[in-house]
Amino acid sequence: MQLTRKPIKSLRVTVHPPEGEVRVSAPHAVPLSVIHAFVESRADWIKRHQALVRDESPASLDYVTGEQIPFAGRMYPLDVVHRPGRPSVTLHDDARVVLSVPASADRSQRERAVDAWYRAHLDIVVPPLIAAWEARLGVSITEWRVRKMKTRWGTCSIKARRIWLNIALAAKPPECLEYLIVHELIHLLEPSHNARFKALMDQHLPNWRALRVKLNRGNHRQDD
Numbered sequence: 001m002q003l004t005r006k007p008i009k010s011l012r013v014t015v016h017p018p019e020g021e022v023r024v025s026a027p028h029a030v031p032l033s034v035i036h037a038f039v040e041s042r043a044d045w046i047k048r049h050q051a052l053v054r055d056e057s058p059a060s061l062d063y064v065t066g067e068q069i070p071f072a073g074r075m076y077p078l079d080v081v082h083r084p085g086r087p088s089v090t091l092h093d094d095a096r097v098v099l100s101v102p103a104s105a106d107r108s109q110r111e112r113a114v115d116a117w118y119r120a121h122l123d124i125v126v127p128p129l130i131a132a133w134e135a136r137l138g139v140s141i142t143e144w145r146v147r148k149m150k151t152r153w154g155t156c157s158i159k160a161r162r163i164w165l166n167i168a169l170a171a172k173p174p175e176c177l178e179y180l181i182v183h184e185l186i187h188l189l190e191p192s193h194n195a196r197f198k199a200l201m202d203q204h205l206p207n208w209r210a211l212r213v214k215l216n217r218g219n220h221r222q223d224d
């Protein structure tokens, strides 16, 4: 749990993708004991929302047959088949995902195979999105990279003009990935999330608020 003191009137608890992190905002005057009691009273709500968040996050998977694996905004049944040699992941008939691994592969090896598949997907879909939006916004970046991030969908280093994308975006609907890319590129025009930033988002991607909600499944904010 992450606690932030803020000049607000009441306690607020939120659950954040991709891993269901719990964050609590509390007024300065509220003692810790009250905060703990409040969080405890919301335990069911927190669990429910964490389940929602994690259902769509590959972080909760064991990578075994019978699980549902998220990819590009849809859930696919996962089949794990044992085969010697290099692990591979393939999408069959747009209906199921087959993960081929040696029988000895542990969870982290299976996860790495899926991560490589996610990265390969992002390598295909991200460059045209970036190129199109660079042209449209009149900005340019020097590079983009993918990495695992626990609490953010993406970041933009304005100085280096570099964008980092969370690998878990490969699991999300394409329009949510596009929203995130537009968000990060607009940071090159406006670094903070102020009124000007929102006006630019409104101008270029009018439905960005709905896409943000979709990306976060009803959670309250997206930090980047």
Ligand SMILES: [Zn+2]
Residues within 6 Å of the ligand: 183, 187, 193, 223, 224
């Ligand atoms: Zn941002």
